[in-house]
Amino acid sequence: MSLIDISGNLLFVAFIAYLVATLLFGGSIKQSNATGKNTDKWGKVAIVVTIIGLLSQLGYFITRWVYSGHAPVSNMFEFTTAFGMFIVGAFVLIYFIYRVTALGLVALPVALLIIAYASMFPSEVSPLVPSLQSYWLTIHVITAALGQSILAISAVAGLIYLLKVVDLKKPSKQRFWLEAVMFFLVVVVGFVVATSVFNMMDYDSTYSYLDKEGKERQIDYNMPPLFGMNEYKAVEEHGMSPLVEMPALINAKKLTTVVWSLLVGSILYLLIRLIARRRISAIFQPFVKRVNLQLVDEIGYRSVIIGFPVFTLGALIFAMIWAQLAWSRFWGWDPKEVWALITWLFYAAFLHLRLSKGWEGEKSAWLALIGFGIILFNLIAVNLILAGLHSYASA
Amino acid sequence: MENIICACGHSNPYGTKLCEKCGRPLTEEGKQTKVVDMRYDGTAIRSKTYNTTFVDKIWNFFSSVKVGIALIIITLVAASIGTILPQAIYVNAPEPSKAEYYEKVYGVLGKLYNNLGLSHLYNTWWFQILVGMLAISIIVASLDRGLPLHKSLKNQRVKRHESFMKRQRIIAEGQVPNADETLDKVEQKMSELKYRVRRDGSALLAERGRFARYGPYINHVGLIIFLTGVMLRLVPGFYVDETIWIREGETRAIPGMDGYFIKNNKFILETHDEKQQGGEASQGVNVMAKNYQTDITLYKQPEGALPGDSDNLEKLRDYSIRVNHPLKENGFALYQMNYRLNELRQMNFNLVNKASEESQGQIEIDLTNPKKEYDLGNGSSVQILVYTPDFDGFENGEPQTKTSIPNNPAFLFRMTTPETPKGEVSFVEIRKPPLEPLGENKYRMKFAGAEMRNSSNFTIRKDSTIPILFVGGVIFMIGVVIGSYWNHRRLWLQVDPDGRVLMAAHVNKNMFSMKKDLDTVTTFAGLPPYKDQLDKPEDDNKSAKPGTKEKEGDSTL
Numbered sequence: 001m002s003l004i005d006i007s008g009n010l011l012f013v014a015f016i017a018y019l020v021a022t023l024l025f026g027g028s029i030k031q032s033n034a035t036g037k038n039t040d041k042w043g044k045v046a047i048v049v050t051i052i053g054l055l056s057q058l059g060y061f062i063t064r065w066v067y068s069g070h071a072p073v074s075n076m077f078e079f080t081t082a083f084g085m086f087i088v089g090a091f092v093l094i095y096f097i098y099r100v101t102a103l104g105l106v107a108l109p110v111a112l113l114i115i116a117y118a119s120m121f122p123s124e125v126s127p128l129v130p131s132l133q134s135y136w137l138t139i140h141v142i143t144a145a146l147g148q149s150i151l152a153i154s155a156v157a158g159l160i161y162l163l164k165v166v167d168l169k170k171p172s173k174q175r176f177w178l179e180a181v182m183f184f185l186v187v188v189v190g191f192v193v194a195t196s197v198f199n200m201m202d203y204d205s206t207y208s209y210l211d212k213e214g215k216e217r218q219i220d221y222n223m224p225p226l227f228g229m230n231e232y233k234a235v236e237e238h239g240m241s242p243l244v245e246m247p248a249l250i251n252a253k254k255l256t257t258v259v260w261s262l263l264v265g266s267i268l269y270l271l272i273r274l275i276a277r278r279r280i281s282a283i284f285q286p287f288v289k290r291v292n293l294q295l296v297d298e299i300g301y302r303s304v305i306i307g308f309p310v311f312t313l314g315a316l317i318f319a320m321i322w323a324q325l326a327w328s329r330f331w332g333w334d335p336k337e338v339w340a341l342i343t344w345l346f347y348a349a350f351l352h353l354r355l356s357k358g359w360e361g362e363k364s365a366w367l368a369l370i371g372f373g374i375i376l377f378n379l380i381a382v383n384l385i386l387a388g389l390h391s392y393a394s395a
Numbered sequence: 396m397e398n399i400i401c402a403c404g405h406s407n408p409y410g411t412k413l414c415e416k417c418g419r420p421l422t423e424e425g426k427q428t429k430v431v432d433m434r435y436d437g438t439a440i441r442s443k444t445y446n447t448t449f450v451d452k453i454w455n456f457f458s459s460v461k462v463g464i465a466l467i468i469i470t471l472v473a474a475s476i477g478t479i480l481p482q483a484i485y486v487n488a489p490e491p492s493k494a495e496y497y498e499k500v501y502g503v504l505g506k507l508y509n510n511l512g513l514s515h516l517y518n519t520w521w522f523q524i525l526v527g528m529l530a531i532s533i534i535v536a537s538l539d540r541g542l543p544l545h546k547s548l549k550n551q552r553v554k555r556h557e558s559f560m561k562r563q564r565i566i567a568e569g570q571v572p573n574a575d576e577t578l579d580k581v582e583q584k585m586s587e588l589k590y591r592v593r594r595d596g597s598a599l600l601a602e603r604g605r606f607a608r609y610g611p612y613i614n615h616v617g618l619i620i621f622l623t624g625v626m627l628r629l630v631p632g633f634y635v636d637e638t639i640w641i642r643e644g645e646t647r648a649i650p651g652m653d654g655y656f657i658k659n660n661k662f663i664l665e666t667h668d669e670k671q672q673g674g675e676a677s678q679g680v681n682v683m684a685k686n687y688q689t690d691i692t693l694y695k696q697p698e699g700a701l702p703g704d705s706d707n708l709e710k711l712r713d714y715s716i717r718v719n720h721p722l723k724e725n726g727f728a729l730y731q732m733n734y735r736l737n738e739l740r741q742m743n744f745n746l747v748n749k750a751s752e753e754s755q756g757q758i759e760i761d762l763t764n765p766k767k768e769y770d771l772g773n774g775s776s777v778q779i780l781v782y783t784p785d786f787d788g789f790e791n792g793e794p795q796t797k798t799s800i801p802n803n804p805a806f807l808f809r810m811t812t813p814e815t816p817k818g819e820v821s822f823v824e825i826r827k828p829p830l831e832p833l834g835e836n837k838y839r840m841k842f843a844g845a846e847m848r849n850s851s852n853f854t855i856r857k858d859s860t861i862p863i864l865f866v867g868g869v870i871f872m873i874g875v876v877i878g879s880y881w882n883h884r885r886l887w888l889q890v891d892p893d894g895r896v897l898m899a900a901h902v903n904k905n906m907f908s909m910k911k912d913l914d915t916v917t918t919f920a921g922l923p924p925y926k927d928q929l930d931k932p933e934d935d936n937k938s939a940k941p942g943t944k945e946k947e948g949d950s951t952l
Contacts, residue, residue, distance in 0.1 A: 098907070127667040130687050130718035212500045213487075249501060294930065298907055305879045305904065312875060317868050326719045328730035328854045329636075330864070333517045334485070335478040345471040349464050356434075356460035382478075 004125060007063035010056045011081065015115060017053025018088065018108050021046050025104035029287050043101045047092070050104065054092060057085045068125040071138040075126060076383060079141065080118030083379070086149035087111040090303070094153050098299050102291050105284075107156045113188045120195040136322035143314025144340070148375050150307030151347065155372030157300035158365035164288045164296075165362060168281055174362070175281070181369060182280035183269055190265025191257070198223045198260075206235040212248040219253055223260050227252035254384060297361055300368050301354060308347050315340040339378040346371055403556065410444030413437025416552050418559025430928050431562040433901055438543035457528075457535035466529045473525060477516035480508050484515075530622045533615045541612040548605055553595035555887050560899035563887075564906070565913065567898040569923025574890040580920035581888055588912050590886070599888040608903060610878020617871025624863035635727065635857035642738065642763070642850040646694070648703055651855050652727050656694040656708055662734055662849035663688040687731050688717045689851040693724060716853065726857050733852035739801045743843040744823075746777055746810055749836070755812055757843055762801040774813040777840070781807035786824055794822070810838045884909050886916070896923055 001009075028042030061082065064072040072078040091107035128137075159181065166174045205221045209229030219229055228242025229252045246252040269280075276283050319340065320330035331337060350367045353359040359367065398406045405416035412422055413431060415438070420426045431437065442458035445451045456462055480501055488496040497505035497514060512519050560566065571577045578599055582592045585601035592601045628634040637651035646658040665686040694708035714722045722729040739762050746755040756771035762784065770776045783796035786805035794805055805824040811817075819836040821829045829839055882905045889897045902909040906927075913925055 127683060127685065129684055134719040136719075295907070298905075302905065302907075309872065309875045309879050313872060317872065320864075320868070324858075324861070325721070328721065328728065328732070328856045330861075332484075333477065333482055335481075338474050338478050342471050342474055345467050345474075349467045349471070352460055352464050352467070357464070 003063050003067040007060050007067060008123075010060040010063065011115075014053040014057035014060060014085075015112065017049050017056060018112050018115075021049040021053060022105065022108040022112070024049060025101050025108065026287060028101050029105065029290070046101065046104060047095060050088065050092060050108065054085070054088050057081075057088070061085065064125070070128055070132075071142065073141040073145065074128055074132055074137065075121070077118050077121040077123045079145065080121070080379065081115055082142070083145050083149060084111045084115035084118065086146050087114065087152050090146075090149040090153045090307075091156070093150075094299060094303060097302075098295065100291065100295065100299065102160050102288050102296075103153070103156055103299070105287055106159055107153060109185075110152070110156060113185060113192075116192045117188055120192060131326050134322065134326065136318065136325065140314060140318040140322050143310060143318055145314070147307050147309075147311025147314050148343075150303050150310060151375065152307075152372050153303040154300040154307070154368040157296050157303065158368035160288050160291055161293060161296045161300065161365040162362065162369075163281060163284050164291055164293060166281070168279060168285060175279075177366075178281050179279050182284075183265070186269045186272070186280070187261055187265030190263070190268055191261035193268070194223065194260040194264045195257075203238065205237045205239070207232040207237070207242075208235055209233070210248060221253055221256065223256055225252070226256045226259050229253065251385075293361070297364060300364060301360075304347060304350060304368070304371075308351065311347070312344060316344060335382050336378065339374070339382050343371070343374050343378060346374055408439045410439030410441075411437065412439075413559060414556070415547060415550060418552075418555035420558060420562065425562075426558075428562065430564050431559070433563070433903075435540050435544045436547040438547040440540055440543055442539045454535060454539070457532045458539035460536060463529070463532045463536055466525065466532055470522075470525050470529060473516065473522055476513060480505060480514065482514060482516070483509075486514075526622070530619060533618055537612050537615040541609075541615075544608065548608060551600065551602075553593045553600040554598035554889070555600075555899075557889075557897060560887055560889065560897055563899035563901050564928050565898075565900035565909070565925050566928065567896065567917070567923045567925035569896050570894050571890065571896050571921060571923075572894060574892050574894050577890050577896065577920055577922070578888070581886075581916055581922070584916045584919045585886065585912075588915065590884070590912075597890055597892065599886075599890075601886040601888075603884045604881045605883050607877055607881035607883045610874050610876075610881070612874070613877060614871045614874025617867050617869070617874055619867070620870060621864055621867030624860040624867055627860045627863065628858070633859045635855065637855040638732070638852065639855065640735075640850055640852050642740070643848040646705060646708075648705070649727075649729070649855055651857070652725075653702065654696045654700070655724070655727075656696070656705060657729070657853075658692040658694065659851055660690040660692060660713075662736075662851045663690070664734065664736065664849075686717060687734060688715050689731055689734075689853075690715050691722070693722065716851075726859065728856050730854045730856065731851065732854045735800075735850045735852075737847040738850050739804060739845055740848045741846040742804060742825075743845065744777075744840040745843045746771065746775060746812070746838060747841045748814075749839055754841075755838070760806075762804055776811050778809040778811070778818070779806055780809055780820070806840075808840055810836070810840065812838060814838075882908070884912065886913070888922075898922060898925060900925070 024042055024046035028046055061072060064078075073082050087107060088111045091103060091111070095101075095103060162174070162178050166172070166178050168175055168178075199222065203222055203224060205225060206218060207221070207225070207229060208216055208218050209232040211217050211230070218235065224238075224240050225242040226244070227250075228245040230246060230248035232242060232245065232252075234241070242252065246255065272280060272283075319337065323332065323337075324330040350364075350371060353367070354364055398408060399411055399421050400406050401414035401417060401419055401421060403414060403417040403419065405414055407415050407421065412425055413420055413436065418437070420428075420431055420437075425431055425437075440458075442455040446455055480497070483493050486493050486496055493514070494506075494509050497509040499505075501508065508514055516522055574597065578594065578597070581599060581601070582594065585592050588603070590601035590603040592599065594600075635651040637649075639647065639650055639657075641647050641657060641659045643659050643661060646656055649655045649657050663686065664684065665688075667683045667685045690713065692713050693711040695711050696704065697707050697709055700707070711724070716722045716729055716731045718731050721731075741762060742760050743757055744760070745757050747753060748755070755773060755775040758769040758771070758777050760766075760769075760779070765779055765782050768776055768778045781794055783794045783805045784799055784801040784803075785797040786803045787795045787797040789795065794807065797803075803825060805822065808821050808823060809818040810821060811819075815837055819831075819838055820833045821831055821836055821838075821840060823829045823840050823842075825842075883903045885901045887899045900909060900913060910927075916922065917925060
């Protein structure tokens with residue numbers, strides 16, 4: 001077995017471990033309703049399994065690093081997988097400070113979704129383009145991802161806080177948006193399901209089209225085309241023809257992926273609602289009803305405080321040093337740079353609001369969720385939609 | 396404005412909220428609340444005190460954290476708008492036609508975006524004013540609060556009044572059997588916990604991590620230094636940003652670097668072996684570049700040479716400029732930015748008789764520096780009447796060139812032979828049959844090969860602001876780390892000789908760790924259990940029981 005196969009297997013083991021640990025964390029919370037003592041046992045097993053998963057994923061990371069000769073953070077698959085790993089790492093760190101098991105019940109599924117999302121992108125080891133051939137790739141990307149992961153834990157805490165405090169029996173804006181967050185998570189599952197199913201079916205259609213500058217290009221669809229590219233012509237078509245043609249400005253292939261994900265996600269969501277006969281927020285609510293709100297609020301704040309300096313160092317300072325070396329200017333207003341700055345400004349505002357305006361509790365929790373939304377936007381949308389120097393994942 | 400005399404007799408500056416000496420609340424509001432606002436330790440903050448003159452109003456505007464946050468949010472939203480469409484510098488079109496590009500590619504939206512100036516948003520006056528206001532806000536707010544806070548922290552008294560202690564978030568009241576023993580034990584434990592302990596009669600103050608309070612002010616100083624560095628770029632001489640295209644074999648003066656010359660020896664483009672990637676993955680994927688490199692030689696003019704004089708150049712060194720590995724010299728850096736492969740350098744033509752295909756001789760045209768006339772020596776000659784390096788069609792009968800780069804050279808030749816002494820005119824474009832505008836010719840210019848070469852594009856950059864930016868960045872990081880990873884913890888203890896105990900504690904963040912310390916010292920010194928005055932009754936599961944199991948998290952509560 002070659003190193004890269006070992007690496008892939010380790011990642012798989014980690015994935016399974018996180019899945020099992022999630023269930024164990026759920027069990028530990030359920031058990032605590034009956035007797036206090038079992039909790040400790042379940043909780044301990046859960047964290048041990050989490051750590052086994054984390055070590056296994058670290059094994060994936062290191063073996064892949066050795067195999068490819070560069071830190072495995074150079075494309076969408078590698079970076080996002082590492083991001084998932086760092087989220088688990090940040091959770092373990094925060095867990096050992098505060099020992100709140102409910103965190104695991106949210107942090108691990110989020111990490112699982114992120115890793116599943118990552119594995120939908122091509123996972124081949126590819127060589128580095130010249131601008132990435134620098135040890136700053138390792139330093140900058142890993143520090144930035146670490147900072148983002150710690151910041152993500154504040155969103156995890158925020159979600160737990162809101163699940164507990166929001167009254168799900170009465171209609172309210174909070175109830176709506178909380179369920180919207182849940183729906184978004186299901187849509188990610190929808191993306192994973194849709195991509196995997198069409199992958200297994202080996203779906204592939206090829207079209208030629210005119211891009212926004214009027215040049216003729218070709219594009220491969222790996223999902224049945226709902227939308228066609230600008231003035232598309234089928235080169236090799238299977239199953240169905242595009243239903244609607246899009247103007248050149250819109251990448252119809254990506255739109256197709258988004259709509260398929262939404263479709264599958266919505267069906268899944270409806271199924272869950274039909275089977276459980278309540279909101280997804282309501283399914284999770286019993287698990288968090290015993291959490292200490294003040295403690296969860298502090299965890300949220302603390303993770304921002306811990307993550308903010310790390311993020312600043314990785315995503316701004318190291319980024320500027322590298323940009324100065326590679327592109328001759330430390331700052332160029334590239335979309336990824338701008339969104340890193342926006343993330344930074346947002347968390348700066350978060351801290352000032354909290355310190356000076358006393359935005360704690362619910363407000364702070366919502367801000368933490370919005371912050372994580374910005375981080376995800378920078379990861380997904382900026383790479384896939386807004387083209388720029390950082391769009392290493394145009395696939 | 397008059398000073399405020401506290402009940403303890405201390406005279407406080409106007410605007411003070413908590414007496415500097417004993418801590419008694421001095422405002423009505425302070426007297427009413429259960430837990431006092433400890434943000435700046437109750438000192439007189441200028442912006443909260445004066446609001447009459449114009450200067451006061453300006454000062455108060457910029458010192459307001461609310462205004463600061465609003466500025467952050469506005470900057471954030473503005474910055475995000477700049478990413479909706481690509482900024483003009485990233486648009487793949489030559490400068491004059493960028494406006495056209497926006498309209499052509501993005502339609503009405505693009506036109507609007509460009510016309511509103513959003514295509515160069517980060518250079519607009521209003522965006523820069525926004526950042527400037529943010530900077531002013533940082534300076535004013537820091538001075539407004541930082542100085543009084545510093546004064547107050549420096550002059551802390553050990554003994555505080557009951558009304559101060561009882562309005563802290565954490566308080567404990569009760570009885571102990573032996574007053575002195577309790578004080579000693581608390582001093583011992585708190586010292587072990589790395590607190591600095593001061594005692595004054597029956598009072599005790601244990602304090603740890605005071606420097607953490609300075610974190611925010613330090614990081615604001617760092618930010619201001621950074622922004623100052625950014626602004627210094629506008630001062631001439633601090634910042635050089637030039638660009639140069641240089642072909643293989645050429646030696647040219649480096650723009651912006653007086654006296655320096657550079658020779659392009661060779662441009663190298665290496666690609667990854669496509670087979671290596673294997674399988675379907677590489678299908679349709681462009682060949683991936685592995686290395687962009689230009690081997691150069693750097694020269695310097697001798698002292699006192701005239702500008703541009705390239706005689707007697709002194710060789711400094713050879714270097715291979717690669718991406719991520721710029722050439723550095725005397726504060727300047729040269730970066731590999733772009734390249735052009737296979738640029739035409741020279742074209743060769745034979746002057747041939749159309750009927751016999753007999754050649755009268757060959758001319759070699761240096762495309763960057765063509766001669767006006769080529770004498771073939773046998774009575775024949777070729778004149779270049781017009782040369783367009785990058786032919787782009789005719790306008791009013793004149794051939795036009797798009798650029799000065801020989802991408803698509805075209806020539807208007809006059810061919811003179813003994814047979815045609817008056818000369819024949821022919822328009823020759825690469826890979827096209829020649830045009831004969833003045834009637835049929837007997838001779839033609841027959842293409843006889845070309846020579847190619849590569850050229851490299853460098854950016855020449857000198858940025859003397861970098862050290863300032865670096866210092867600013869480092870100070871910012873130090874401040875942010877101090878402010879984030881450390882916290883200021885204080886414990887006030889008052890044990891009367893009769894054994895009555897009053898304890899209060901304050902921490903600027905991370906109450907969780909403070910409570911751990913409190914649990915330790917409470918147990919050790921047998922202090923009465925403390926209570927958190929902010930604990931809400933509804934969260935009062937078992938957790939609110941002071942100092943018990945809270946740290947173990949939710950599931951055990």
